Amino acid sequence: MREYDILVIGGGPAGINAALSASRKGLRVLLAEEKEFLGGQLIKQTHKFFGSKDEYAGTRGIQIVREFIEKINNDKNIDLMLSAMVMGYYEDGVVTILKDERMFKIKPKKVIVATGAFERSLPFENNDLPGIFGAGAVQTLMNVYGILPGKEVLMVGSGNIGLIVSYQLTQAGVKVKGIVEISEKIGGYLVHASKIRRLGIPIYTSYTIIKALGGRKVEGAIIENVKTHEKKEIKCDVVCLATGLSPLGDILNQMGCEMMYIPELGGFVPVRDDNLKTTIDNIFVAGDVAGIEEATAAMLEGELAGLYASYELTGEFDKRINEIKNRLAELRKTSTKIVSGLKKLNLNVDFIIEEQEELDELHRNGIPEKERIESVSNTEKAKFAVIECFQKIPCNPCVVSCPTNAIKMDTLNGLPKLEYDLCTGCGNCIGVCPGLAIFVVDKKKSSVFLPYEMLPLPEKGEKVDLLNRKGEKIADGKVLSIRKLKDKTNIVEVEVPEELIMEVRNIEVMR
Template sequence: MLRTDVAIIGGGVSGLTAAIEASKAGATVHLIDEGARPGGQLFKQIHKFFGSRRHYAGIRGFEIGERLLQDARKNGVEVVPNAFVFGMFGNGIGIIEAEGRGRWLEAKQVILCCGASEKGILFPGWTLPGVMGAGAAQTLINVHRVLPGKRFLIVGSGNVGLVVAYQILQAGADVVAVVEALPRIGGWGVHASKLLRCGVPILTSHTIKGALGRGKVEGATIEALDEKYRRVPGSERRLEVNVICLAVGLKPNIELPLMAGCETMFLGGLGGRVPLHDENMETTQAGIYVAGDCAGVEEASTAMESGRLAGAAAAESLGYLSKDEACDLKTEIREVLDDLRGGPFGVERRKAKTLLNQRTRAFRKPNNGGSE
């Protein structure tokens, strides 16, 4: 059995920053990730990130992941790749490693940074091979170097849909159209402009009606929507495509928080059911924290800072930071977070902040110290 001060599940951007912050304070930290190399979503991102320099603006996602990983190792974090966490039993963690070997890890504090999963929508033919999440297509193309088709339809014009559409073009395939049910493009103008310049139509007030084909996708029907999202009769069009990518949102991965007994609530603006957590990212189970998309879907910079906050809070509760040191550090991180959430993309988080804090305190349960 392994023992550690702080166990972090998920080595995406939030897990890496949580690990760095806790180990910098002096805690022993184990970072567990199911991937061959940690980095989470970042290792699929070949585009340069936006935002502030402090959050690696202008650097490609996979390079950000590499830097954070090196930083974590330099600070003494024990990185455990190829390790899938199948169960949480208080602060005890069940792990399956390569070749099916089981391991048990017991931690004084646990930070869950399990990321998010792609949402789906239902339409006739949605189970046909060739219908997939946009993130799944991105993994196939950028990580495994496999182009899953030649002609793509993208459903959803948020940043994920737009970024993946452009990367499909870069990989040498065609994007026949992006359809968007809203009357406006959901993602950033800069991503949309790149596609429009390449001649890809972004059809707002349009949706997919069905996938066509026998045994695999051989086409798709799209149709227009009116201002009340009702189908416009006679507007159907057939598109010749062999892959349909769904980019219709992400939802937090809350299986492990649920297994650990953390209370949750539904917050549609943060992707769905979210583990309750307070201003330290601590859940209703004392000693168990969440960070990043797992705590509510936002973006990479906020994931980084929420990870740091959880790492600092975990180190403080183990006595590695004094009250004053922790207070200064957490105040600095919270100010950065407030700043990041100051714009239109932070509205949902701002609205949920007080409610999350109140409910977390109301449902807080003591730490059972890890049961076997």
């Protein structure tokens, strides 16, 4: 039997951070991961993270996981077991782990459960046809194994996952026929939705899928407006379901932890305190198994669980514990749903929720209204940044990137404000924005600088189609310059008709 100070179950962002934070306290840690690789969802996340620079904002998930793996492999206090399934936790504190057809007995002093979540399905006619995937499965096929799920995809669900995977499908050359959302408003970040609309992908709010068409495989789908009952038939060979996640807490049930059904947090979650300690002494939780949130919150929770479990073993309190709690509170200020769920657990969430805007066209279709665009344009300055970020979300890479301090935010969740007198139009903010929501216009050259992450990358002097915020061609243009950045968000400058300088927001390369 092997003895450890802390056993961490799950090698995703929460579990990795839990192991690393405990190791920094000099404790002996075993990190057990069911899959053959570390990283959890991070290994298939090619998009940039939101949040602050302290939590990897502006960095892609695949880059973050490489850094994590290097840290784990070089940490002498951490033993790693991959392809290892935790089978059970017993009254005497023994944990059994199955690996390579052998059963191992582990005796940890503390256990941190960071098993993540699983995808929800959706009931509709023919939902068992080949060609129906979960969004996570599609990401795994494309971003891990390099396999396309099909040629034409209908996405169901407009949360961040649905919007992000739709974008990634388009990057891979797949035609996304539309995004279906049962709510009357888009569920994910509006900058993601606007990015999708610039690609020409429609978003059908107040619609749901009622039937998949086809005999032996998916050949199309029927969607229906939940208000008017109008039906649309959409041809596709893949239906991708991005209809939410639920915490994967089976092992917590087996351990005897008290569970509570909280819809706002994704389903059954463990009852725990503000330090992520469950109702069973010595067992902690972190990440999506404790409630569905963004990966940034999972990483912070992992660190918190690791530090507090270490404190109980060493008696040495780390002030970083309180810093993490404050960071989590800041991240959660824009989510009334998450805060509502946490209150049901009687957790300390007595902070002021940021006011959210009322439903309008931007929330319905992802396209900002004329009034919003006018609010971020400047008729006097010749060259300046245009920040089309109109929703309060925790994100500030643009502020950090600005060399002249021209971009200001009151809080992490505030809206970015540009001081035109300070802005030089350098474009640094374009490349770091996770939502691809920043552009630079140059009135003297009649040009627009655009973020561009598609292939093929255009060449200087090449003729391209100029697209508006709906992805519609509105003119012909020419590429004036290309700035290739290390993080793969390239900046393309295109010559545009003078009267369209505030309308052109994307290009299509015609080859």
